[in-house]
Amino acid sequence: MQTDYDPQAVEAAAQRYWEDNQSFKAVEDRSREKFYCLSMFPYPSGRLHMGHVRNYTIGDVIARHQRMLGKNVLQPMGWDAFGLPAENAAIQKGIPPSEWTKSNIDYMRTQLKQLGFGYDWDRELATCNPEYYRWEQWLFTRLMEKGLVYRSQATVNWDPIDQTVLANEQVIDGKGWRSGAPVEKREIQQWFVRITDYAQELLDALDGLDGWPEQVRTMQRNWIGRSEGVEMRFGIEGSDETLEIYTTRPDTLMGVTYVAVAAEHPLARRAAEDQPALAAFIEECRKGGTSEAEIETMEKKGHPLGLNALHPVTGEAVPIFAANFVLMGYGTGAVMAVPAHDERDFHFAHKYGIPIRPVIVPEDWKDLALEITSAAGTPAESRPVVAVPGDASRVPLDWSQWDARFEQKGVLINSGPFSTLTSSDAFESIATWLTKHDKGRKRVNFRLRDWGVSRQRYWGCPIPVVNGPDGSLRPETDLPVRLPENVVVDGSGSPLKKMPAFSDLPGGETRETDTFDTFVESSWYYARYCSADCDTAMLDERARYWLPVDQYVGGIEHAILHLLYARFFHKLMRDEGLIDCDEPFARLLTQGMVVAETWYREDADGRKQWINPAEVETERDEKGRLVRAWLAADGLPVTFGGIEKMSKSKNNGVDPQILTERYGADTVRLYTMFTSPPEQSLEWNDEGVEGAFRFLKRLWWLATTEAETIRGAGDPAAIDLDEATGEARREIHGVLKKARFDYERQQFNTVVSGCMTLVNVLYKLDPDSPARGTVLREGLAIVLRLLAPIAPHVTHHLWRELGFGEDILGSTWPEVDAAALVQSTIDYVVQVNGKLRDSVKVPADADRATIEAAALASENARRFIGEATVRKVIVVPNKLVNIVAN
Template identity: 50%
Template sequence: MQERYDASAVETRWQQTWADQKTFKVSEISDKVKYYLLEMFPYPSGRIHMGHVRNYSIGDVIARFKRLQGYNVLHPMGWDAFGMPAENAAIQHGTHPAKWTHENIANMRTQLKRMGFSYDWDRELATCDVEYYKWEQLIFLKMYERGLAYKKSSFVNWCPDCQTVLANEQVEDDCCWRCDSEVQQKELEQWFFKITDYAQELLDGTDRLPGWPEPVLTMQRNWIGRSTGCEIDFPLEGSMQKIRVFTTRQDTLFGATFMSLAPEHPLALELTTAAQRGAVEAFLAKVGKQDKLRRTADDLEKEGVFTGSFCINPVTRKRMPVYLANFVLMDYGTGAVMAVPTHDQRDFEFAGKYGLEKVVVIQPEGEVLDPGSMEGAWTGSGIMVHSGTFDGLDNEEAKERIADYLAVEGIGKKTVNYRLRDWGVSRQRYWGNPIPIIYCDLCGAVPVPEKDLPVVLPTDVSLTGEGGSPLAKSSDFVHVSCPQCGEAARRETDTFDTFVESSWYFARYACPDFPSAPIDRQAAEYWLPVDQYIGGIEHAVMHLLYARFFTKVLRDLGLMEVDEPFSNLLTQGMVCMETRSCPEHGWLYPEQVLDGNCSFCGKGAVTGRNEKMSKSKKNVVDPDGLIDRFGADTARLFSLFAAPPEKDLEWNEQGVEGCYRFLNRVWRAVFDNLPIIQETNADGEIGAEAKVLRRQTHRTIKKVTEDIDGRFHFNTAISAIMELVNAIYSFKDKDGAPAVLREGLETVVRLLAPFVPHIAEELWISLGHGAPLEESGWPSWDESALIEDEILIVVQVNGKVRGKITVPADADEEFVRTAALNDENVQRFLEGKSVRKVVVVPGRLVSVVAG
C-alpha cells in the first residue's frame, strides 16, 4: 500500500477491473431477490454536468448498497438520443445528427465510466438506433389497431424557431421549453395518443403509489383534473344547432346571461355575423399568439369579442349573446362556457368590461346580494333564488335536483370531465422516429405492414432549418406504393415526439437484445416494475405521466403484466452555484474570474445569487476538471454530502476540498495502523476505551444502514462515518485492542463503499482481503455492542441545568436520584433551600424543584 493517496491511479485501476470482469452484469437467472434501480437516462449533449454527477451518484449509492445487501441489482444506462438539439446542431455545424449524436454518446459514456458508476453496460441502448425504434413503430401500429392512435385536425402549440408542434406540457410561460421562443397557435393535422381513455385509471393509480413524492402525485392529479357535473345544450337562435357546455355549477344555470366560446371553437367563425367579422378575425389573430395555459391564469386580463349571434338559456328561455373569450380553452370541457357573472369571478370581470347582464341566483344565508353593487362574484354556498321551482333550496341540494331535471327534460345529463387532453405526438422534424403510416388517395391512411418494419430514417436528407419536415423533401422516402392497392402513395413525414421513446425504455432495458418483440414477457415479469426511479420533478406531468400511460397500454397489448412502471420515485434537487458577471463582458465562467476581477478587462466581477447551474449563465463546473484535481470519489462524496438528495445543492469549492481531505484521512488511518492490526488479539476482556470504540463502530453501522435504506439520508450517513474516523484517530489503546481497531477501520471502508467505491475497494485489499469488497456483503451491527455500561444524566434545579452525572446504565431510579442530589455542583444550588420534588426521566434527566 502506498503511503500517499493517488486518486487517479486507484480509480483507473478499479474501473478497468470492473470492466474486465463485468462486475455489474446481471441476468434474471438468479436465486437472489431482484432490485431494479434506474435514473432517468440523459440526452447525449456531449458533456456530463454536475447535475448528472449528482443524479447518477445518488442512484449508484443505492445500487451498490442493495448489491452488498445481497440483491440481484439491475442498473442500466442508455441515451434519449432523438430530438431537436441534434438536428439544430447539425444545421449549425454542417454535420449529420447521427454522427453528432453518436460522437456525443461515446464522449459521455467515457465520462460516466470515469465516475465509476456500476452500470451493466451490456444493456446499453440508444433510442435513435433502429433496433430500438423499430419496436416503437410496432407498438404504434398495435395502438392504431385499437383506436389508441388517431389523426385529427386541431389547434396546436407551434414553435416558430424549432418549426415543430409542442405538447401542452412543453410550453412554459408562453414559450417553447427548449428554445424560449414565443409559442403560437396553429391548426394542423396531427397524430394523437388517446391517453384520455386511461384518465380515470391514471388518476386512481396516484392513490396506489405510496413510494412517490406527494408533490408529484398532486401535480398529476391536477393535470388529469377530474370534475363531475353536467353537459347542457343551449339552442342557437335561428338554427337547429346547439352549443353544448360542461359545467360543475348547474345550480347557477338560471343565472347564465351570456355564452363564452373558446377562440378555437369550430363554431367561432360560423356564428360570426358579417358586421362582426373584422373584430372577430383581429381577436383570433391576437389570441393565436398567446399560450393556452397562460390564458387560464387568474391575473390575465379577460378579453373577448361578440360574434353577433345569440343562443337560448334552456331553462329561462332568455337570449344570451355569444362571445369569444380568451380565457376559455378548447382543451377543457366542450370549449364553451355558460357565463354566470354573479357566481364566477372570470365571468364577473368579463361582464363588467362589456356591460353584460348580471343575475343573482344564490343568496348567502342572512344576506341579500344586489348585482348592481357587487364588487365580485359570490362563489360560496347559499339559498337558491330566481331559479323557478328550485327557489329556497340549498344550492348543493339544487345541484342534484337540477341535474335530474335536465335529464328528464332532455336538456342535459350528468357527466364526468377531465382536464387531461389526448397526447399530440406529431413533430415536424427530421431527427426522430418515423411514424409508420402511408397515405393513399384510394385507400386513405394505411398502416405499414409489420413485415415491412422498420421504416428506417433515411440518412441522405438535407437539413436546411427551413419550415416543415425535412423528410417531406426526400423523394425516395416519401414516394412508395400503397400496401393495399399497389398504387402510388406517400409516407407520413412527421416523426414521433421524443417523449414516446422515453415512455417505455425502462421495459426494454429488461431485454435489450430480445429479437422477437418489443418486450420479453419473461424478463419483464422478473424485473418490472422499477423498484427505485430517480429524476427531476420537472418531468411530473410529461415523462412520468406518459410512462404510466404507456405501461398500461403495453399491459393491455399483452406485452407485459405490470400496471405501474415505477414503485418508488426520488426527485433530486438541482445543483446551484452563484453567478459571476462583468459589466462589459457579461456572464463569466468561474475560471474567468481572477482575484474577484474579470480576466478579460480587470474590472470587478459582480457576484449574483445562487442559481441552477446552466451554460447560458456560465455558472458551471466541469466534472472532468474536478476529477482531474480531486478524483471521481471526491466528486461523488461532495455531491452526496453537501445536501439531502431531494434538496438543492449549493456548490462550494471549500466543501469539495474538505471531502478530498477526508478521503486522505481515511487512507492515512489505514496506512498508519496496518502494522498494528496485523497482530492477532487474544480472546478476553477489552478495556473501557476499546468498548467505547466498538460501541461507536456498531452504532455507525446501524445509523448508516438506516439512513441509506429507503430514507436516502446520505449526508447524515456520511457524517456518521466521519465521526467514526475521528474516533479511530482519537483511539489510544491500539496495541491493547488491535481487533477492535481493525473492526473499526474495516467498518469505515465497508460503509464508504457505496459512496466512494474506488478508494474503498483499494483499502479493502490493502487490509489483507483477497476477494473484492463487492463480495463481502453489507456489515451488520451487534445489538449487545450498543449497550452502554454507563450513561450521562443531566440534572436540573428549578428548570436550569446545574450538573451532569455518570451512572451505571442499569441503575434504578433511587440510585440516580441519590447521585443527583449528592452531586457537588447541584448541592451548591440547593444550599439554603428545601427539596420539594425530584422527577427522574430514565436515561436522560433528573429535575429537582427546590424552594
C-alpha cells in the same frame, strides 16, 4: 502501501477491475431477490452537468447498497437521443443530427464511466437506433388495429417563414426563435393516442403508489383532473344548431349572461365570413399562445359573433363572443360565462358591458336583509337577500367590485324554481331538470386530453402509417420504417417532406412524414432494458422477471408528462400481454436541484451579462455576509444575482469533468451526497468539495499507515476491552445502527456524517491500548462498507489492501453487535433547582437510590446546596437528576 492519496490512479484501477470482472452484469436468477434501480436517462447534449452527476450518484448509491445486501441488481443506462436540440445543432454546425448525437453519446459514456457508476453497459440503448424504435412502431400499429389511435385536426404554433411547427418553448415574445416571424396558430392533421380511455385507471392507481412522493401523486391527480358536472345544450337563436357546454358548477346556470367560444370554433368562423372586424380578431388570436399557461397570463379579449345562445332553462337569449381565453382543444371549445361567480368572466363582462346576475350568496348571508333604495336614494323597502321562489325578477345585490366570496358555493338566489336551494342540492335538481327536458345530463369529465404524438420534425421516430391515394390509412407492415440519417437540416420544414425516396411508395401511396413526440421513446425505455438484445419481440420473459422498476430516480419536473405517459404506456404493454404488472415504478425519488450563486454586470443597454462564480472573488464578514464582490480579471465590482439552479443561461454551472480531474470521482460523489438530503436542493460550495477531499485523504492516511496493525489484528469477541476501547466500539456500532436506518430512508448525507464521526473515533484510539488494533480493524471494515456505495473506488482499493477480501461489492453488509451497544455506565446531568451544576457516572444497572446518592454526593452539587434543605430529588432515567433544595 502508498500513503499519498492519488485518486486518479486508484479510480482507474478500480474501474479496470469492474470492467474485467463484469461486476455489474445483471443475469436473471429467480432464486434471488431482484432489485431494478434506474435513473432517468439523459439527452446526449454533449457534456454531463452537475444535475446529471447528482441524479446518477443517488441511483448508483442505492444500487450498490442493494447489491451489498445480497440482491440481484439491475442498473442500466441509455440515451434519450431523438429531439429538437440535435436539429438545432445540425443547423448551426452543418452536420447530420445523427453524427452530432452519436459523437455526444461516445463522450458522455466516457464521462459516466469515469464517475464509477455501476451500469450494465451490455444493456445500453439509444432511442435513435432502429433496433429500438422499431418496437414502438410495432406497438403503434397494434394500437391502430385496436382503435386506440386516430388522426384529427389540432392547433399548433406555425412559423410562416420556416414553414414548420414550433414547440411552445420555441416561441419567444410571439415570434419564431429562428426566423423572428410572428407565429400563427394553424390547424393541421395530428395523430393522437387515446390516453383518456385509461384516465380513470391512471387516477385510481395513484392511491396504490405508496413509494411515490405525495406531491407527485397530487400533481398527477390534478393533471388528470377528474370532475363531476353537467353537460348541457344551449340553442342558437334562429338556427337548429346547439352548443355543447360542460360545467362543474350547474348551480350557477341561472347566472349565465353570455357564452364564449374559441376563435377557431366553426360557429365563429362562419360568423366571420361577412364580418371583417370579427375576422380580424380571429386572425389576431391565431398569433397568440396555444398553451394553458400562456392563456392564463394574457389579456382576455373577445368579439361578439352577432349571434345569441338560448338558455337551456329560461330560453333567454344571451350573446355569444369569440374569446382568446377559450381553447378549441379543451372540452367542446365553448364555455358558459357567469360573471357574478367567476373572476375571469366578471372582468370580461365589465370590459364589454355585459350584465352581471348574482345567483348565489354565501350561506351565512341567507338570513340577512337588504335595504332597497328608490331612485331618489331614499329607503324603499327591506327584504331578505335570499328571495323566495317566484321573486326572481329583481337583482338584490350589485356586484360592482370583485370579491373572492362570490366564487364560493352557497345558497341560490334569482334562480327561479331553484332559489333557496344549497349549491349541492341545486347541482342535483338542475341536472335532473335538464335530463328530464332532454337539455343535458350528468357527466364525469377529465381535464386530461388525448396525447398528440405527431411532430412535424425530422429527428424523431417515423410514424408507421401509409396514406392511400383514396385518403385511406393503413399501418405499415414492413418495420422498422427507418429514418434516413445522412440528412442536412436547414430549419425550413422537415427534410422528410422533401425526400420522395422516403415518402413516395408504389401504387400512389405515400408514407407519413410526421415523427413521434420524443416522450413516446422515453415512455417505455425502462422496459426495453430488460430485454435489450431481443430482436424478435418488443419484450420477452426477462421483462416479467425485472419489472416493475424497484427504484426510479429523477427530477420532479417530470412529474406530469414523462411519468404519466410512462404509466400509460406500461398499461398499453400490459394489455398487449407483454408484461404482467400494472405500474412501471414501485418507488420514486425526486432529487432536488443543484443551485449556485449567480453574478452579473449590466451592459450599456441594461442587459445582464452573467459571470461564472469561479471568476468572482468575494469579501465576507464574520457571519458570512457578503461585503463586496469583484471580477478577479479586472478587480471591478460585480452584482450578486441570487441563488439559482445551475444553468447555461445564468453561467453558474460547475464542470464535473474539471472537478473529477482535480479531486477524483469519489470526492465529487461524496460531496453531492453529503451536502443535503437527496430530495432537497444542493447549494454548491467549493469549500465543501475541498472538505470532502480532505476527509478521503484522512481515511486513506489512517488505513495506509495502520495497514500492518490492521492485517494482524484479531476478533473483538476474543479480547478483553478496556473502558476507552469499549466506549469506542459502542460508538462504532451506534453509527452503524443509524447508518443502516439512514440507508433505508435514503438520507445519505447523514450516512456520510456518521462515517466522518467513525473515522474520528478511530483516530482517537489510545495507541497504548492492547485492543486498539482489534477495534481499528473492525471499525475500518465497517466504515469502508458504509462508504462503499458512495465512494466506491477508494473503498474498493482499501478493502483489498487491508486484507478484508477480494471485492467489497461482494462482501456482506455489516451487522450491528447488540452487545457492543450495551453501556456499562451512564452519565447523568446533575441539576440543583433546575440549573446545571455537575455530572456523575453511575453503573448502567444502578437502582434509583444509587443514582440519587451519587448525585447528592457530587462535589459541585453539595457546594450549591450549601445549608439548604433537600426537599426532593427527581430522577429522569438515563438522563438527569434534579435536586430541589431551599
